[in-house]
Amino acid sequence: MRHPIRTLAALACAGVLVAGCSGGTDNGADDPGTTADPGAGGEEITLVVATFNEFGYEDLFAEYEADNPGITVEHRKAATSNEARDNMNTRLAAGSGLADIEGIEVDWLPELMQYPDRFVDLASDEVEGRWFDWKTAAVTTDDGKLIGYGTDIGPEAVCYRADLFEAAGLPADRDEVAALLEGDWDTYFDVGRDFVASSDAAWFDSAGATWQGMANQLETPFENLDGTVIPLADNTEMKGIYDDIMAALDADLSAGNEQWSEDWTNGFQNDSFATMLCPGWMLGIIAGNAEGVEGWDIADVFPGGGGNWGGSYLTVPDQTEHPEEAKALAAWLTAPEQQIKAFEAKGTFPSQVDALSDPALTGFTHEFFNNAPAGQILANRAEAITVQPFKGPNYFAMAEIMTDALNRVDSAGTDDADSSWEKALVAFDALGLE
Amino acid sequence: MHRLTWQQRLSRFDVKASPYLYISPFFILFAVVGLFPLAYTAWVSMHEWHLIGGQGAFVGLQNFTDVLGQPRFTVALRNTFSIFLLSSVPQVIAAIVIAYALDTNLRARTFWRMGVLLPYVVAPVAVSLIFSKLFADESGMLNALLGAVGIDGIGWHSSAFASHVAISTMVNFRWTGYNTLIFLAAMQAIPRELYEAAIVDGAARWRTFFSITIPMLRPTIIFVVITSTIGGLQIFDEPRMYDTLGLGGPDRQWMTLTMYIYELGWGTQMNFGRAAAVSWLLFLIIVAIGLVNFAITRRIASSGTKGARK
Structure with missing residues (x-):
């Protein structure tokens, strides 16, 4: 009678072992650049390109290989950007193991820009003026070194539920909504107050997401341009945004669902909220979460002007053995023609100025959003972006303090506006930045 | 010579x-x-140490005084112990009781015995994903059930205690069966003559359980308590996967010490020095608790087996 148990225990152990092994083997094939075949005059080169999520480059690699004999492109794709980020940080610290071309997210820049020496300078006349100035400025060091080529951006519009607007007596047509919301954040919140007065739904999804849109319009959200930190207690601009959002929470404008949480995802099906700030990459997420819900539309407007949320770059770490070839491939991949193909493949919105007038992009309509001309709207939203917020090395530590403070009031309800701000100040002191 | x-x-x-x-x-x-x-x-x-930047200046015990002075360290300590107690204590008790039930003459014994191990085979991350759907504040199944019988939903992600209960449930789901099998194995090694003699002497079922089974299980209880202490104090996967941000909640309602280490070292601060300081503090805590554990469990039912086993 005891044998089956023993067998089972052995099986369980074996299962653990297998899991342990498979956890470790993904480091196996890491030897970028050294796989080049020295035969045939040493011309054969393998370039490893590491990306995450969907860069939309799969077909382009084959095209590049066909046009450039002797070059093989190997694609190493991480499932999530967090996974890619851990990998990047660990191997950057270790000094080996990175790919020849590493895709990075704009969010990683505050850290990586502290170590420009670990990357190849990508500046060249060929790519001069290819991207929006603010896109390039974020990856340019003070002495003019360019560490990344822009791939995509996240220009933000306002996505809204036309059916809920109509039920609440507001105009529902996308042009009328754009006119209605035209203005600053006060306008956005005021229309929201009108809306919630005659609807069961909330105005926006979460305080954190709204803060993200507002804070990205500040030139110096947390740090001065010289890199010194603005003490949170003295940061009147940030406190102003915090107070505005707290006032909106008091007026029940928020659905109170922490972004990306289970309740947030389900909120799309439960008519929890009527608007949300939507960068281009959010369209697919809304369409997925709100599957079967009719009424979503996009308005060509953003409170307070323009705003960008997210976007990525290609970098060439200096660990590579083929800096020139890697640079050439990165430049080719991020050229407008290729980026349009990536947009067609996976919907990544291009950061290249010329790409925005490409018919493939301007003619793009999104069926889920009532056939809204999403390509043209997002192109207009990209043109409206004027401010590139300065994000120094401590940006994310402080952004986390702010979103924690907002979520304490908005979703968790553990604090009121004042006590949550006090806790934020304590957390700021704990960073020990001064 | x-x-x-x-x-x-x-x-x-x-x-x-x-x-x-x-x-x-x-x-x-x-x-x-x-x-x-x-x-x-x-x-x-004892150094300033950045995740990417590497070693910095020698700072002595500065990192230790820094983290000990932060309210988050205290919160993490509270959460760790709360989750540890809420999971380990019911878990060990339930495991002994289930093992005792499985040790009797059940039909299809092997089936039941294999059944208790099934949750252990499920990866902790998968367990967390399933339970996070059950424990969602507004759209979760548990709150829907509570609502159906007229009870207000519980803020599983806002109240610290409720979140600890939810996380402990995941831990118990996964580990109770595992400990049950260990106890079952130990129970089967108890000589049956002892029970027979006790029954002849007129002992009731519960009496044999407390006077024979528990004392004879002493070394196994010590083993299970110590391993679950070490595991419980290092708990990471379940609370980290409990929401999507993985920080332990906006007020750090369910941030454990290991999550705090991760937040300091790999989070926004990338401060390896402080993370290492908390790691050492955690190590010292585990050693201390381990010793206390050992002292307490040595006394469990010592009357029955004085000198019988070490």
Whole structure:
């Protein structure tokens, strides 16, 4: 009678072992650049390109290989950007193991820009003026070194539920909504107050997401341009945004669902909220979460002007053995023609100025959003972006303090506006930045 | 005393040294993967040390005083112990009771015994994903059930205690069956004559359980309590996966010490020095709790087995 148990225990152990092994083997094939075949005059080169999520480059690699004999492109794709980020940080610290071309997210820049020496300078006349100035400025060091080529951006519009607007007596047509919301954040919140007065739904999804849109319009959200930190207690601009959002929470404008949480995802099906700030990459997420819900539309407007949320770059770490070839491939991949193909493949919105007038992009309509001309709207939203917020090395530590403070009031309800701000100040002191 | 020959000396050396040689692989391995990291972490904890930037200035015990002065350390300590107690205590009790039930003459015994191990095979991350759907504040199944019987939903992600209960549930789901099997194995090693003698003496079922089973299980209880203490104090996967941000909640309602280490070292601060300091504090706490544990469990039902086993 005891044998089956023993067998089972052995099986369980074996299962653990297998899991342990498979956890470790993904480091196996890491030897970028050294796989080049020295035969045939040493011309054969393998370039490893590491990306995450969907860069939309799969077909382009084959095209590049066909046009450039002797070059093989190997694609190493991480499932999530967090996974890619851990990998990047660990191997950057270790000094080996990175790919020849590493895709990075704009969010990683505050850290990586502290170590420009670990990357190849990508500046060249060929790519001069290819991207929006603010896109390039974020990856340019003070002495003019360019560490990344822009791939995509996240220009933000306002996505809204036309059916809920109509039920609440507001105009529902996308042009009328754009006119209605035209203005600053006060306008956005005021229309929201009108809306919630005659609807069961909330105005926006979460305080954190709204803060993200507002804070990205500040030139110096947390740090001065010289890199010194603005003490949170003295940061009147940030406190102003915090107070505005707290006032909106008091007026029940928020659905109170922490972004990306289970309740947030389900909120799309439960008519929890009527608007949300939507960068281009959010369209697919809304369409997925709100599957079967009719009424979503996009308005060509953003409170307070323009705003960008997210976007990525290609970098060439200096660990590579083929800096020139890697640079050439990165430049080719991020050229407008290729980026349009990536947009067609996976919907990544291009950061290249010329790409925005490409018919493939301007003619793009999104069926889920009532056939809204999403390509043209997002192109207009990209043109409206004027401010590139300065994000120094401590940006994310402080952004986390702010979103924690907002979520304490908005979703968790553990604090009121004042006590949550006090806790934020304590957390700021704990960073020990001064 | 006559001089030993070379062969004799070799054989004497063999007798004396070989046993140590045979057990040495474990200790050499332990020195490399256990002792060295421990010492190196202590070294890191006394420096400014950035995840990417590497070693900075020597700061002595500054990192320790920094983290000890932060309210988050206290919160993390509270959460860790709360989750640990909420999971380990019911878990060990439930495991003993289930093992006792499985030790009786059930039909299809093997099926039931295999069944209790099933949750253990599920990866902790998968468990967390499933339970996070059950425990969602507004759209979760549990709150829907509570609502159906007219009880207000519980803020599983806002109240600290409710979140600890939810996380402990995941831990218990996964580990109770595992501990049950260990207890079951130990129970089957208890000589049946003891029970027979007790029954002949007129002992009731519960009496044999408390006077024979529990005392005879003492070494196993010590083992399970110590391993679940070490595991419980290092709990990471379940609370980290409990929401999508993985920080332990906006007010750090369910941030454990290991999550705090991760937040300091790999989060926005990338401060390895502080992370190493908390790691060492956690190590000291585990050693202290382990000793207390040992002292307490040694006393469990000592009346029944004085000197019987060590």
